[in-house]
Amino acid sequence: MNQMQVIRFSGLVLFLISLGIFLGMFFMSGYTLTGEIVREHVKPEHQEVLSPELSEIYGKTFELSIPFVNHINGTIDRYNKEQEAQQKWDQRIFDDYASILIRASASGSIIQNPGLFFFLTFILGTIGSLMFILPQAKLQGPPGIKNNGIFHNALNNRGWIGILIGALLIMFYILLYFFPAYITNWIIMMDPVKQIFIPSAxxxxxxxxxxxxxxxxxxxxxxxxxxxxxxxxKILQTLSVTFFQLALAFIIPEILMALNQPYFDFKNIWPLDYDFFYDSQLNTLLSSGTIGIFMLIWGIMLIVIGVPVMTFFFGKRWYCSWVCGCGALAETAGDPFRQLSDKSLKAWKIERWLVHGVLVFAIIMTGGVLYTYFTGSYSLFGLDTYSTLQKPYGFFIGSIFSGVIGTGFYPLMGNRVWCRFGCPLAAYLGLVQRFKSKFRITTNGGQCISCGNCSTYCEMGIDVRWYAQRGQNIIRSSCVGCGVCAAVCPRGVLKLENVEEEGRFGKALLTGNDSFKVQS
Amino acid sequence: MKNIVIIGNGIAGITAARHIRKKSNDRITVISGETDHFFSRTALMYIYMGHMKYEHTKPYEDWFWTKNKIDLVKGWVQAIDFDKKILHLDTDDINYDQLIIATGSKSNKFGWPGQNLEGVQGLYSYQDLESMESNTQNIDHAVVVGGGLIGIEMVEMLHSRHIPVTFLVREASFWDIVLPPEESEMINRHIREYGIDLRLSTELDQILDDGHGKVKGVKTKSGDVIDCQFVGLTVGVSPNIDFLRDTKLQVDRGILVNEFLETNIPDVYAIGDCTQVREPLQHRKPIEAVWYAGRMMGETVAQSILGNKTAYKPGVWFNSAKFFDIEYQVYGQVNPNPKSNEKSFYWEDLFGKKGVRIVFDSNSMQVLGMDALGIRFRHEVWDEWISSGEKIEKVITNLKKSLFDPEFFKEVDVEIQEKFNREHHSSVPVRKKSILEKIFS
Incomplete structure (x- = not known):
């Protein structure tokens, strides 16, 4: 091993240690509920009804978050059921006491020193990762396509590492979306970072x-x-998505909140941003003065003007692979898995039904939500807009599809599972791209050798070769314009470009054979 | 309904089958002993390198053949009875009304001592890939003999598996029978940049036996001995027609065909690598073992089979390759050394990784050809320029129109225009760079 490889290896070890600490933290704190904590954090009217059962665990120390949280949630569930049985709908408790109480009851090194754990996980993890990544600049040799060994690798080719990472990601998303109180230790660790923005938060x-x-x-x-x-x-694209994720999705919203303004991600667009028209969101924006009104108008302008105009000129890539947060993760963290997308015709058929189905669902759901907002009635055509539209959408599409499946399945189905099969905004952008846009991937005369690199590395599962080998422009609603097909092509056959619409849907034509006009 | 049988499921045979199927209901059978389905031969290297799996190299999904009623038969044709129109396979007999032979090439071997030892092989077929996989397990050193396209591919393949490689090239510079000196030199540099032991002007003398029938090294004509456990013999290919020699079918180096790709036997056609055109068009060779020629012959023969008798007329020559990271494209005629009526203009970038050559007629000033390394150009534009005899100054002026590199890549037309003006004392208008270009360059 040379020096560079030693650095890489040490980096990997460091990263694994930090990952180990991160996972180990799940088990690290103790949780002891006391009457004082309940008195301090539970609303007085709830204290009365909850404390008899909560008091069963007063002074008892739990080593694991799960039974502690289950006890609290169980208490609340039972109470709510009783109220429901007595038709006392407004008596039910919706406060997330599990998260509040477990935080207050936690003891141990994480809560005493969250900064240390932040260092041991994220800082150490970053150092380790960079030690692993940076030497590649030299080790990988001259600049060029570096796909050697991808299909021999247990990470990139659904081997045991890929399956393990997939399983970890899926578990993480399930905990994050549905059992956040279980992962309190990880959340506590973030307090020092949060307090950079808002000191008391x-x-x-x-x-x-x-x-x-x-x-x-x-x-x-x-x-x-x-x-x-x-x-x-690829470099500019990566810088762009990274910038939009860091600045617009993370830092600016935090600053807005620090300034007592509504949380707002200026690059998130309905229907990807499916709660944009929720009554809570509308009420927040409308009660936040000029800036709130501006945000509302900005969001609507993006939907009605931004998407069609930008997509006409640049294709949907302006958003999906240059701006979007999901795109940011897919193009960076997801890049090692791009070759795992399914290219079959069958997958394409499923994709079209699914992604447009979600778009229709999003439109109907939002219609229902707005109907309720303006009329005050929850009943639309005999359906309850909350329980049949809003709630299922949030659960099945917002959480399960976009998060658990969308990212958890990176190492199994490629890095654009959500973008390809589920994202309603991608469907909307795609319709514009397919029917009215200057964007296309042009094929170069007769130079294609059908090798398959383009199709293999297409993260959206487009069978690029099908078009390239018959000399046909690639105009597909799903193409996010990542540019990898053109990059991996060994014969210079593919070029993403924004050109005049004329000839966009031209016939498949191969240059080079003068025997007759070859139309493939 | 005719019964059309095609021997060979490579690009030539499959293209013929597809184009026939588009316009007829004839029975189509494709025979191959190599693989069940059509795959891209040019992509074999990527399987070894782990860029793709075999599945990815198949341009059509497996259901495609049933859906299009193209019958696939796995087997090797042993002999053909042209009188009775019967093919004798190792598994079966098949008769035909019309036969298309598209059996491709086989790797050359020039009678070196030791050329049949274990661990010595060429690279052409799927079976070659499989044996290369097993022959290169746990080896310390490999030697590749022959400085052509397959040779450099094999070097790249071995390098991708971290196997040290010595690359023996008979010529004074890599592929200099095709590439002009500057281009060839650039590739020499690039090969060495990857740490490959490139030995130019070096000929193989013999391959050494370890005493157990396995290769243990090679000896060069200058007497050097190189220890190795694998030898890649990539000294060209020739038509794969041994089973057709001494039959009624007229063959020379390849199966002899006329302009309609007809052999001397009625209803028997030959296309692709295995073919030798009796009277090739100007600027074309009798045997062209390249993907594109195979494809175009397949397209053309299909027309004749469909009753629309069509002569094979390939247009302006074009080809492409990739040498490690450097892509190569050629359009029209670029000779390694310019002919007496030719002038050649060459531009190379500062880092020696991009080059463009344009060849034109010194009297008429019409462009004859171009090649490019590390830069992509538009096939259609150059095809048009060369076939219509566009003047060099016009071509240089409009060069940007022909660029095909990805967006944001540096556009080299301005530097080329400036150099052309300096060298030819001409005043081709130089394109004005945009502000963005100025910032980035």
Whole structure:
């Protein structure tokens, strides 16, 4: 092993240690509920009804968050059921006491020294990752396509490492979305970072998630730039998505909140941002003065003008692979898995039904939500807009599809599972791109050798070769314009470009054979 | 309904089958002993390198053949009875009404001592790839003999598995029978940049036996001995027609065909690598073992089979390759050394990784050809320029129109225009760079 490889190996060990500490933290604190904590954090009217059962665990120390949280949630559930049985709907408790109480009851080294654990996980993890990644700039040799060994690798080819990482990601998303109180230790660790923005605040599960997201985009963005160091297109694209994720999705919203303004991600667009028209969101924006009104108008302008105009000129890539947060993660952390997308015709058929289905669902759901907002009635065509539209959408699409499946399945189904099969905004952008846009991937005369690199590395599962080998422009609604097909092509056959619409849907034509006009 | 049988499921045979199927209901059978399905031969290297799996190299999904009623038969044709129109396979007999032979190439061997030892092989077929996989397990050193396209691919493949490689090239510079000196030199540099032991002007003398029938090294004509456990013999390919020699079918180096790709036997056609055109068009060779020629012959023969008798008329020559990271494209005629009526203009970037050559007629000033390393150009534009005899100054002026590199890549037309003006004392208008270009360059 030479020096560089020693550094890489040490970096990997360091990263694994930090990952080990991160996972180990799940088991690290003790949780002791007391009457004082309940008195301090539970609303007086709830104290009365909850404390008899809560008091069963007063003074008892739990080593694990799960039974502690289950006891609290169980108490609340039972209470709510009783109220429901007595038709006392307004008596039910919706406060997330589990998260509040477990934080207050936690003891141990994490809560005493969250900064230390932040250092041991994120800082150490970053150092380790960079030690692993940076030497590649030299070790990988001259700039060019660096796909050697991808299908021999247990990480990139659904081997045991890929399956293990997939399982960890899926578990993480399930905990994050549905059992945030279980992962209180991780959230506590983020307090010092949160307090950079708001000194008195505590981190939430979403702050933790936002931070991990940015961390992944940033570190894997460095990897991506090194890997594609020969391509200015890929470098600029990576810088762009990283910037939008860090600045617009993370830092600016935090600053807005520090300034007592509504949380707002200026680059998130309905229907990806599916709660943009929720009554809570509308009420917040409308009650926040000029800035709130501006945010509302900005969001609507993006939907009605931004998307069609920008997509007409640049294709949907302006958003999906240059701006979007999901795109940011897919293009950076997801890059090692791009070759795992399914290219079959069958997958394409499923994709079209699914992604447009979600778009229709999003439109109907939002219609229902707005109907309720304006009329005050929850009943639309006999359906309850909350329980049949809003809630299922949030659960099945917002959480399960976009998060658990969308990212958890990176190492199994490729890095654009959500973008390809689920994202309603991608469907909307795609419709514009397909029917009215200057964007296309042009094929170069007759130079294609059908090798398959383009299709293999297309993260959206487009069978690029099908078009390239018959000399046909690639105009597909799903193409996010990542540019990898053009990069991996060994014969210079593919070029992403924004050109006049004329000839866009031209016939398949191969240059080079003068025997007759060859139309494939 | 005719019964059309095609021997060979490579690009030539499969293209013929597809184009026939588009316009007829004839029965189509494709025979191959190599693989069940059509795959891209040019992508074999990527399987070894782990860029793709075999599945990825198949341009059509497996259901495609049933859906398009193209019958696939696995087997090797042993002999053909042209009188009775019957093919004798190792597994079966198949008769035909019309036969298309598209059996491709086989690797050359020039009678070196030791050339049949274990661990010595060429690279052409899927079976070659499989044996290369097993022959290169746990080896310390490999030697590749022959400085052509397959040779450098094999070097790259071995390098991708961290196997040290010595690359023996008979010529004074890599592929200098095709590449002009500057281009060839650039590739020499690039090969060495990867740490490959490139030995130019070095000929193989013999391959050494370890006493157990396995290779243990090679000896060069200058007497050097290089220890190795694998030898790649990539000294060209020739038509794969041994089973057709001494039959009624007229063959020379390849199966002889006329301009309609017809052999001397009625209803028997030959296309692709295995073919030798009796009277090739100007600027074309009788045997062209390249992907594109195979494809175009397949397209053309399909027309004749469909009753629309069509002569094979390939247009302006084009080809492409990739040498490690440097892509290569060629359009029209670029000779390694310019002919007496030719002038050649060459530009190379500061780092010696991009080059463009344009060849034109010194009297008429019409462009004859171009090649490019590390830069992509538009096929259609150059095809048009060369076939219509566009003047060099016009080409240089409009060069940007022909660039095909990805967006944001540096556009080299301005530097080329400036150099052309300096060298030819001409005043081709130089394109004005945009502000963005100035910032980035």
């Amino acid at each position: 505590q981190a939430s599960q979403w702050f933790l998630y936002g931070f991990i997201y940015c961390f992944a985009v940033l570190v894997m963005g460095v990897r991506k730039i090194i890997k594609y160091s020969h391509s200015r297109y």
